[in-house]
Amino acid sequence: MSSEKPPFLVLSPALQTYAWGKRGSQSEACSLKASADPDFVIDANQTYAELWMGTHKKGPSVIRHPQPLAGTLLSDWLKMNQWALGEVVATEFGGELPFLFKVLSVNQALSIQAHPDKTRAGELHSRAPDKYPDANHKPEMVIALREFEGMCGFRPFSEIQSWVVAVPELQQVLGDKVTEAVATLGEDASPEDQLSVLRLAFSSLMSADPVAVRGQLEALVKRVRAISSSSLSREEQLVCQLDQLYPGDVGCFCLFFLNVVPLSRGGSLFLPANEPHCYLSGDVVECMACSDNVVRAGLTPKFKDKDTLCDMLTYTSSTPDRFRVAPQKDKQSEFSEIYDPPIPEFAVARVSVPAGAGDFSLPPLQGKNNYHLHAIFRITSEWAFKYISL
Numbered sequence: 001m002s003s004e005k006p007p008f009l010v011l012s013p014a015l016q017t018y019a020w021g022k023r024g025s026q027s028e029a030c031s032l033k034a035s036a037d038p039d040f041v042i043d044a045n046q047t048y049a050e051l052w053m054g055t056h057k058k059g060p061s062v063i064r065h066p067q068p069l070a071g072t073l074l075s076d077w078l079k080m081n082q083w084a085l086g087e088v089v090a091t092e093f094g095g096e097l098p099f100l101f102k103v104l105s106v107n108q109a110l111s112i113q114a115h116p117d118k119t120r121a122g123e124l125h126s127r128a129p130d131k132y133p134d135a136n137h138k139p140e141m142v143i144a145l146r147e148f149e150g151m152c153g154f155r156p157f158s159e160i161q162s163w164v165v166a167v168p169e170l171q172q173v174l175g176d177k178v179t180e181a182v183a184t185l186g187e188d189a190s191p192e193d194q195l196s197v198l199r200l201a202f203s204s205l206m207s208a209d210p211v212a213v214r215g216q217l218e219a220l221v222k223r224v225r226a227i228s229s230s231s232l233s234r235e236e237q238l239v240c241q242l243d244q245l246y247p248g249d250v251g252c253f254c255l256f257f258l259n260v261v262p263l264s265r266g267g268s269l270f271l272p273a274n275e276p277h278c279y280l281s282g283d284v285v286e287c288m289a290c291s292d293n294v295v296r297a298g299l300t301p302k303f304k305d306k307d308t309l310c311d312m313l314t315y316t317s318s319t320p321d322r323f324r325v326a327p328q329k330d331k332q333s334e335f336s337e338i339y340d341p342p343i344p345e346f347a348v349a350r351v352s353v354p355a356g357a358g359d360f361s362l363p364p365l366q367g368k369n370n371y372h373l374h375a376i377f378r379i380t381s382e383w384a385f386k387y388i389s390l
Contacts, residue, residue, distance in 0.1 A: 006066050012037045014052040014059030020110040021049025027105035028283040054100040099346035102286040106279045111300035112251040117273035121293050132293050140288035141270045141341050144263040148282030151258040154317040157194045163256035169220035178204045195315045203310040214248030251298020259320040268325040270341040274314050289345040
């Protein structure tokens with residue numbers, strides 16, 4: 001395999017066809033795949049959920065150009081060309097590309113979930129490698145390509161308290177003792193007491209009798225649908241929508257505990273380890289440490305591990321502002337801004353070059369930890385996911 005330095009590599013990205021994705025060309029992930037791979041044929045009836053750019057074994061990128069390298073896995077090429085990672089990155093991350101870059105096209109909710117930290121990721125992988133295929137953690141950041149909605153982190157405790165008091169069906173699921181513990185906790189309660197009660201309430205919800213959950217959810221949806229649609233809160237609208245997709249699922253009640261967060265184009269959230277979240281709809285760029293570890297507990301037909309999820313969460317309650325990442329102007333480039341989360345594995349540059357700008361070069365990206373990122377995935381409409389520039 002050649003170790004010469006090509007100016008760029010043209011890659012064919014992997015495409016994941018999960019059931020929650022958008023169909024055919026309605027999927028941004030699908031459209032970007034088609035723009036990057038002329039041999040790809042769109043199936044109008046297929047759901048296309050995620051486009052993967054990177055070296056993860058579940059969806060590795062393949063080199064298409066230059067021709068002598070065509071068909072070579074990017075991971076294999078990087079093993080022979082460590083210079084492309086940069087000396088610091090190659091040393092710090094064992095010669096591996098430390099991140100996985102995706103585009104998600106979300107048509108319906110894709111599970112109440114969280115990602116383990118490194119220590120727990122290793123434990124879960126050792127215990128159940130078929131369910132947890134990676135020993136690495138998976139902190140991740142999303143950047144909206146257009147309107148997007150998701151849930152992330154626990155609401156401020158006062159909001160959770162208000163919903164528990166206002167929703168009798170939720171009270172029935174939680175039981176009298178838990179409901180009283182939530183409803184009577186005073187405003188002057190310590191953060192430790194709030195955390196303890198929140199842990200009790202959420203764990204009680206997730207471990208509730210499925211028959212009781214289904215019955216109370218049916219009652220809640222029936223009651224809400226009798227209300228004029230113009231008077232419904234976003235949470236009430238969502239509980240009806242989620243019940244249609246996942247009838248009787250305990251995850252439908254989780255929206256009373258989690259922040260519901262809309263993002264407009266360019267808006268971003270960083271989701272560290274052990275924080276609950278769920279994507280509801282829209283198209284986003286997603287970048288993460290190179291891992292596919294997910295602990296799920298609701299709104300999915302996949303394997304659920306409720307005990308692990310409830311045990312691992314931080315139970316920090318707050319507004320969603322603590323998850324937001326504001327882009328900063330790139331001091332090295334007048335046409336780019338950087339989303340730089342507080343982890344060493346990645347940062348993302350958003351580049352907008354105006355027409356008539358002439359020649360333009362993009363220097364290696366230097367994030368908070370001074371790691372020089374030499375891999376740049378281009379995602380403009382013309383050049384979507386065609387190149388990894390070196």
